[in-house]
Amino acid sequence: MAASRASSVAAYLAELPAERRAVVTTLRALVKKNLPRGYEETMSFGYPAYVIPLSKYPDTYNKQPLCYAAIAAQKNHYAFYLMAVYQDAGLRQQLEADFAKAGKKLDMGKSCLRFTKLEDVPLPAIARSIKAVTPAKYIAAYEKIKGKA
Numbered sequence: 001m002a003a004s005r006a007s008s009v010a011a012y013l014a015e016l017p018a019e020r021r022a023v024v025t026t027l028r029a030l031v032k033k034n035l036p037r038g039y040e041e042t043m044s045f046g047y048p049a050y051v052i053p054l055s056k057y058p059d060t061y062n063k064q065p066l067c068y069a070a071i072a073a074q075k076n077h078y079a080f081y082l083m084a085v086y087q088d089a090g091l092r093q094q095l096e097a098d099f100a101k102a103g104k105k106l107d108m109g110k111s112c113l114r115f116t117k118l119e120d121v122p123l124p125a126i127a128r129s130i131k132a133v134t135p136a137k138y139i140a141a142y143e144k145i146k147g148k149a
Contacts (some may be wrong), residue, residue: 009041009048020073023118027080027126029073034127038135039068047072049081052135061146066122068138069130077114080126084133086111087141091132098125 006011006012009028013021017068031050032041038049044067051065060066070081085108099106102122115121133141 004043004046006043006046009043012043012048016073018103020078023078024071024073025116028080030123030127031069031130033070035069036131036134037084040065044070047081052139056135058137063075066139066142068133068135077116078118080113080115080121081111082113082126082129083111084141085113085129085139087138087145091129095129098122098128 004012004015006015013024013028014051016024027112028041028048035050038070040053041067042049042051042053044065046052047063047070049070050068052068053065054060055065057066067081068083069084070079072079072081082095085095095108098104099122102125104120104122
């Protein structure tokens with residue numbers, strides 16, 4: 001599935017076939033359960049995303065809310081975007097260790113964790129990554145990377 005034109009997460013989920021909807025719904029529940037206060041769920045770039053809204057942090061490079069995580073049901077795989085893991089080498093190492101400990105293969109670019117079945121992902125590792133960074137810490141890391149700190 002290419003990026004959706006859905007205006008809400010509920011509409012995005014309704015567009016998905018039942019099997020894919022079940023996977024995205026499971027991941028969404030995991031994120032919502034572990035997401036630190038201050039992030040909001042929205043649609044961003046055609047996918048459900050968890051962001052720091054512009055009302056709380058308007059100084060982004062692209063004038064879009066600062067994305068912390070996103071979930072996408074792509075044509076041949078799922079993608080879970082974990083921006084804080086991209087920013088923080090320690091978080092990346094922890095995620096790699098969690099995958100190895102669970103006997104799972106990590107298929108990840110800079111921030112995009114790719115998988116074809118939910119069983120390919122150790123959900124406790126994702127939960128740990130999601131709950132690891134408060135909005136204040138995420139903004140500080142973002143500003144450091146962008147040379148604003």
